[in-house]
Amino acid sequence: MASVEEDFPRGGTAKKPTESKIVVQRTEVDNLFQKRKGAVKDDGKKLKKPKTGKGDGLMLNAAAKCVEILHIKNVKEGILMLGCVKEVTDFEVTVSLPCGMQGFLSIKNICDSYTKLLSEQLESADTEEIYSLPHIFYPGMVFRCVVAKVDVAKGGSLSIQLSINPKLINKALTVTSLKAGMVLSGCVESVEDHGYIVDIGISGTKAFLQKKAVKDKHSPEVEEVKNDGRVVRLSAGPPAVTQACAESEHGWNLTNLLPGLLVKATIKKVTKHGLILDFLSSFSGQVDFLHMEPGQTSSYTEGAEVRARVLYVEPSTRLVGLSLRSYLLQPGTRVDPSPAGGDRIGEVVRNCKITTMHHMSGAMLELPDKTLAFVHRNHLKESNEPANENRVLAMTEHTCRILDFSAMDQIHFVSLRKSVIDKRFYRYQDLQAGQVVEGTVTVLLNHGMLVHLSDHIKGLVPRTHLSDILLKNPEKKYIEGMKIKCRVLSVDAENKKLYLTRKKALVESSLPLFLSYADARPGRVSHGYIVCIKDFGCIVRFYNNVKGLVPLRELSSEPIISPEEVFFVGQVFKAKVLQCDPDKAKMVLSFKDAAEGDAEEAATAQFDCEVGKRLEAKVLKKSVNGLEVVVLPDEVRAVLPTMHLSDHMSNCPLLWESLQEGDVVSNVMCFNKNKQNITLTKKPTVRWSLEEGVVAKDFSEITVGMQLVGWIKNIMSYGVFVEFPYGLVGLAPKSAMTDKFISDTITVFEPGQTVLAKVTNLDEEKRRFLVTLKMTEVISPEGDVQTRLINGLQERKAVAEMLATRENSDLRQQLAALSIGQKLKLTVDTAKDCAATFKSDDLAGATILATKHHVMGVNLTPGQKATAVILRVDILSTCVHVSLLPKLVAKKKSLAEGSKYTAMVQHIDKDFAVISLEDTAQLTVIQTRGHLNETFLSESEKLKAGMSLAVEVIEASCQELQGLALVSWQRTAPNRQRTTSENQTSSKGYCFGEIVRGKVRTVKPTSLLVTLEDGSTGSVHVSEVVEGADVCQGSFPTASVKVGSAVTARVIGGREASSHRYLPFSHPKFTYTIPELTLIPSKLDKSPDLKAVTVKEKINSYKVGEEVTCFVSKFNPVRKILEVTTDPCVTGTVELLAMITDPKEASHPEKLYKLGQAVHARVVEVNSKPQRFMLSLTGVYKLEKDSVALGIVTNIQPQVGLLVKLPFGGMGTVDVTDLADAYRPNPLDGYSKDKVFRFFLFGEEKGKWQLSLRPSRLNPHQAKPAKDPEVLSVDQLKAGQIIRGYVKSVGEQGVFIRLSRSITGRAELQQSTKYFVNHHKVLSEHLTPNTLLTTKILSIDKEEELVHLSLLPEDTGKPDVLPESLGLPLRLMGEEKKEHDTKKKMKRALSESEQKQEQSQVPKKKKKTKKAKTDDSDSGVEVYFREEEDKEVEEEPTSNSVKVTTSSAGPCRLQVAAGFSWDVGLSSLKPASAGQEGDSSDGEDQNGSSKPQKKSRHELEQEKKAAEKALVQRETELMDPSLRPQDAAAFERLLLASPNSSLLWLQYMAHHLQATQIEQARAVAERAIKTISFREEQEKLNVWVALLNLENMYGTDETLKKVFERALQFCEPMPVYQQLADIYAKSNKTKEAEGLYKTMVKRFRQNKAVWLSYGTFLLQQGQSDNASALLQRALKSLPSKESVDVIAKFAQLEFRYGDSEKGRTMFDKVLTSYPKRTDLWSVFIDLMVKHGSQKEVRALFDRVIHLSVSVKKIKFFFKRYLEYEKKHGTPQTIQAVKEKAMEFVEAKGTEAANQ
DSSP states (O other), X not given: OXXXXXXXXXXSOOOOOGGGHHHHHHHHHHHHHHHHHTOBTTTOOOOOOOOSOSGGGGOOOOOOSSOOOOOGGGOOTTOEEEEEEEEEOSSEEEEEOGGGOEEEEEGGGSOHHHHHHHHHHHHSOOOOOOOOHHHHOOTTOEEEEEEEEEEEOTXXXXXXXXXXXXHHHTTTOOGGGOOTTOBOOOEEEEEOSSEEEEEOSOTTOEEEEEXXXXXXXXXXXXXXXXXXXXXXXXEEOHHHHHTOBOOGGGTOOTTTOOTTOEEEEEEEEEETTEEEEXXXXXXXXXXXXXXXXGGGGGGOXXXXXXXXXXXXXXXXXXXXXXXXXXHHHSTTOOOOSXXXXXXXXXXXXXXXXXXXXXXXXXXXXXXXXXXXXEEEGGGGSOTTSOOOHHHHHHOSOEEEEEEEEETTTTEEEEEOOHXXXXXXXXXXXXXXXXXXXXXXXXXXXXXXXXXXXXXXXEEEEEGGGSSSSOOSOHHHHOOTTOEEEEEEEEEETTTTEEEXXXXXXXXXXXXXXXXXXXXXXXXXXXXXXXXXXXXXXXEEEOSTTOEEEEEGGGSOSSOOSOHHHHOOTTOEEEEEXXXXXXXXXXXXXXXXXXXXXXXXXXXXXXXXXXXXXEEEEEXXXXXXXXXXXXEETTTEEEEEEGGGSOSSTTHHHHHHHHOOTTOEEEEEEEEEEETTEEEEEOOHHHHHHHHHTOSOSSGGGOOTTOEEEEEEEEEETTEXXXXXXXXXXXXXXXXXXXXXXXXXXXXXXXXXXXEEEEEEEEETTTTEEEEEOOTTTSOOOTTHHHHHHHHHHHHHHHHHHHHHHHHTOHHHHHHHXXXXXXXXXXXXXXXXXXXXXXXXXXXXXXXXXXXXXXXXXXXXOTTOEEEEEEEEEETTTTEEEEEOOHHHHSOOOOOOTTOEEEEEEEEEETTEEEEEETTTTEEEEEESOSSTTOOOSSGGGSOOTTOEEEEEEEESSOGGGTTOOEEEEEEOOOOXXXXXXXXXXXXXXXXXXXXXEEEEEEEOSSXXXXXXXXXXXXXXXXXXXSOGGGOOTTOOGGGGSOTTOEEEEEEEEEEEOTXXXXXXXXXXXXXXXXXXXXXXXXXXXXXXXXXXXXXHHHHHTOOTTOEEEEEEEEEETTTTEEEEEEETTEEEEEEGGGTOSSGGGGSOGGGGOOTTOEEEEEEEEEEETTEEEEEESSSOOSOOTTOEEEEEEEEEETTTEEEEEOGGGOEEEEOGGGSXXXXXXXXXXXXXXXXXXXXXXXXXXXXXXXXXXXXXXXXXXXXXXXXXXXXXXXXXXXXTOEEEEEEEEEETTEEEEESSSSOEEEEOGGGTOSBOOSSHHHHHHHSOTTOEEEEEEEXXXXXXXXXXXXXXXXXXXXXXXSOGGGOOOBOOOHHHHHHHHHHHHHHHHSOHHHHHHHHTTSOOHHHHHHHHHHTSOOTTSGGGHHHHHHHHXXXXXXXXXXXXXXXXXXXXXXXXXXXXXXXXXXXXXXXXXHHHGGGSHHHHHHHHHOOOOOOOHHHHHHHHXXXXXXXHHHHHHHHOTTSOOOSHHXXXXXXHHOTTOHHHHHHHHHHHHHTTOHHHHHHHHHHHHHHSOTTOHHHHHHHHHHHHHHHHXXXXXXXXXXXXXXXXXXXXXXXXXXXXXXXXXXXXXXXXXXXXXXXXXXXXXXXXXHHHHHHHHHHHTTOHHHHHHHHHHHHHHSOGGGHHHHHHHHHHHHXXXXXXXXHHHHHHHHHHHOTTOHHHHHHHHHHHHHHSOHHHHHHHHXXXXXXXXXXXXXXXXXXXXXHHHHHHSXXXXXXXXXXXXXXXXXXXXXXXXTO
């Protein structure tokens, strides 16, 4: 370690020999550092620092009123404690403190010299080894420490930060208070030849420790004090230090008393909770019960002398805590950081007893192994409960969880909190890889997300594991506090590292997990994720760092050459194991085989184990909740829960008990496959439902009213959850569990009980559903009771047989042979009033019992022989229940099928009961529950022995019941008064046509309820109140009847009322109907004409178009239909369009009609099967031609127009030409889906109506004359007419324009635009469908109904359809066309050789194309090929082309400066284009009238020479590299050679911008972005910046924003942000720039350049104060090592743009703190030379040359000083500098001279 540069009395620093430095120092420094901490290895005792003031010793502290432990809430900064090292990491030491507390000692709080060494190590490039914390501290080491800070953590818990810095520990000591014999804490400051300089934290004092005095690691003891305390000699011998007792002559007082001090004390008071001691004559201290020696409690009496160690000192309250524990007092012992019994933290211990209760502190607990533990008072109760110690004491036994082991107290701390005990995970050891866990998102980091599984356990979800794909913005998906489900990837309990995954494919995987290489057997398939992609394949990782290689050939069935292009890191795949070597931890995998489904047979995912298939299974293992089995023959693992062994819950444990490992269970069925498990059932009812298909396979199949077989999964206070096959779970709320009132849900059903459930509610969104278990609402399958009885008894028989054969017991085999009703000869063993026992020679060892009821009236004496009949045989307990009743033992009488008997219950055996049938002496068995869902809420409801039942014999001797009778039964109820409703049910009700009287009970809008004379209720439909003829439109018939009025009515029918609560449910098939009545006087007449009419007959009586009176029943807002009723049994529907006449009424149609209102309607449609009765309230019942109807827009299609839904099931379309009388540019704007309009109906074609929205059609009398009238036929059109229309489409044949819904005209391409277009796509880009155009009719072909149109400006008088900005060439017209065609004909007449010459001037289309492809070499860019063709002509300026140009475009076009061929190019294109059109018919006609002029040979030669000369000149221009390209062709040619050159692209853009062709410049930029290679990042960035500049100057904010967002996706974000900020700043958009900078410093807060850039901007804007605030923000955000550079940069910016004085101050501050930063001094000097006065510069140079840096650097500064004076100073100042240099050299001697 480098020595510290200071002067010492013993002669300066001592340098250690480099070669032995590491070895020698390791031992010495270890000792010294530990000495510094004052750790006593053996007993860990530390002594405290003496105090300055002598008067302070007189201050006494009062004894505590009640001894209690030190609580964390009382811990404050400055409290001194003794601590014991618990755990050491590289940067922090975990320290065990007294009273179970824990503190943390940071690497920064060791001592000043260590901190200095660390900072020097960071700043220098030196790699010299510094001793880390694990070298200095070791577990069990004891030292004194001081509380530096108490932090409040995020969850509200307190964290204690400690320090062992001697300056803080010995703060109260001064030079004068040091006395010989004091034990102090110190820290080695430097190593000298004969010893060590020790820092004891007292300024002005140097302590020296001789090497020979160091024998072990101990706190030094003051041996001698010299020179008024400035020099202190120390010793560090173990006996001297550890047993050094503090004496009163040492001057200890309450302000400088130190923990670790050994004192002699006298017991002043003994209390239940601890001791009060006196020590050092005048001080008082306390010993809490944790620090009294356990075995010596009885020896502590008042006045006894003891030795104690100071544990802690609380300076503010003057509380001193002491310890009497032997491990802290005796020398040579070491505090054990871990308990003797091994690590038990996290263990849940039951059967603990409280030994003592300490009300202020907590309680002592004795664990079952007799060790003691301590419960803090906060852990005696839940955190939110009030304290109740008496309740805790009253409990005899407790369950606790061990929280921690306190090394200082040598005791376990435990908790009695149920919330802590019930935690699934308390330690990292509780977790295993592959587990699915739930946690809470805590914080999102750059490298992943922290998830807390509990208070103490947190795991990291790495960034690649946040989702199946890599998330760019995870903060959008995950928010703090969110509950999520993860799977454990790996757990390192030792280092407390837990890695989790959120990948859905891994979390929900049902494949076997590879937790070790042993799990990865060849052939198995599992989900893994790619961690690395190489050329030779992919490396896939599973759990616990199990990984394997997928070679290239196994990646896919298709050949893959570059895996990195196909796969990405983090991708989840199914992988199949090909080879695995667990010893070498190597594995070869295949994606290919796994994808092809070639998986191991044992993999459940591939096994054909469909739900509902009958299987056989072999028992592998018995667990508490069921059986682990393998399905035969494939041996796939599955689970058979105990509750699924039978429908009878009493049989389930019996079957579980009788089945053993290796047994084969038949007739099981899989009911659910989820994740890793296949779950089986043996419940007969559930198996029946699966076989019959009475199941829902998915939530989507569930419908309201569906009945399913399930079982009780979970019982909650608010209801029960019922599980069904396929893993579906429904809730039966408390109110739907049974027909009876329930106070407690737990008593109704038991978990696993089979039930019948009916679905009542569905929640599609949350995928939840409710069910009812009420017996009255579910229907039992036929014969269900008998089937279940037989199944239950057969299960019991199977149990008996299995137990008999397994045990090889004769007794059990004999018992298995017995059956109910069999008679036995027995001998009485004992006979008492309450019961009798018997013996039998045949059943030796069995217990044979008869209860009091079964020996009634029979006199028994021991030894007497008796005949008994068997009631029940219990093989498990070898017990037989018998009866001696004479009527049962008598001779049996035969039974007849169908006969009825009164039976008596003789014996109850859980789910079964044995009954006797009257006096027949016949016994049989019934079930105690007659229905699966039957519930017994009280004991009185259950069957009991002695009860009477009414039974009916179904089968006299049933084979399945071992010959017993199969009967059906019901209880015989006691006689009681029957209620009115029950009387109703027993009678037949009312007859049709019967006259009844009653009182009106309730008046509803659509019905009346009448209470009849016998108390029953009848119903009157609204249509049966008033005569049909008297019903007025809009009246309310039921309103005319008053409640309580007496009425006479007649029964005309009945309606089912099975859901009414007052009806009896004793007979499930019973139905009852409420009488439907009529009050209409004409029907009350007793004439025989009144006949019952069925619904079908009534519906068929209505005819379409007929007007009927109906009454409003209800409005359905979802379907927007009105339900109306015409008759008690007929309900009709009125759709929205049939109930309104005005589109405005469509939003709230329900306001038009009230419930019960009478309305007149017309029948639209009537059908009895399926029942449909549609009505209309608008008076119209069908659609007719030339009428007006309402309709709803259902869709908008540009090619068609509007699609409309009409009333009465009709559909129609509105053409765009029929939307208005005056066409609009965007005809379909203003129309949206679901809007209602009035439409005119033209007629029907192919089931669709042609509609119109023209006002002239809808309101012909009010409408104004149409601007664009309808065109119904071509006869209305004439040539030359100007007409408007909408573009239908653009194709090669021309532009098709819709003139009306039936007529479409065409404008050929030549008649569409004055410009020459070489492809119809140019037109289609500008003429989108439904573009409004004005056209002129050229001609009409009436036979073919063809209309030829023109769009040319000279015909229409409107601008051309193509904009001039496209720069397209004009088309040749008139004379120009003739002249061109003349030349073309003349050319054809030339000889072959002349033709070749002519080709160089006006080439034909075919030749030109060929040349473009061969000579021009730029046909490689296919998309620009046509452009290049045209340029070819542009480069041949012949006399002909010039001639044409002058005549067509005007002579001014040629006056442009030479070399700028943009306009020339445009002109030259024209003749070539015209040449292409030469084949057109009109061109040929012109040729006929004009004959070519023949040129002389001389003229032809002159033209040829001129062309050659022009070509040579052009070639020279092209070969000159210095010339900048002047036209698009030249740019394109250069770009083919250098497609990645951003300079060329930018010049090309600039070329367009000079001509203000903004769109073309944008197009070039877009091409550049696509063309430049993705590797050329800088080149791409240059183009993006240019595009940003372009949008900033010429675009809108919106276009700029879009370009910026795109640039961020393609480039590194930081440079793009910076460039845009610069663009804003340069264009004076200050507000935008500032907003962008604010975003940047948030997003790139770790980037120094961003802060500097923002600072520069603020200073340039003159915002100096804001720049200062920004600097403070930057320093907080950036790493501390960047601080100096950032301040320096800001200082430079202040010099440049702000206040130079401020900049100078900033430099001064930095350089004062970091004087050795010569680079900053140089910058400072440069800036001062530029901005400061000569005086200031000289002062600065004088400071620099006196720095304590290397001679070489000082020499450099002298040179600069001299240069400055030579430039700005005088000879005198130059001389002065030289003299200063000489002085420096002399002072440094030869060292400087040699430099």
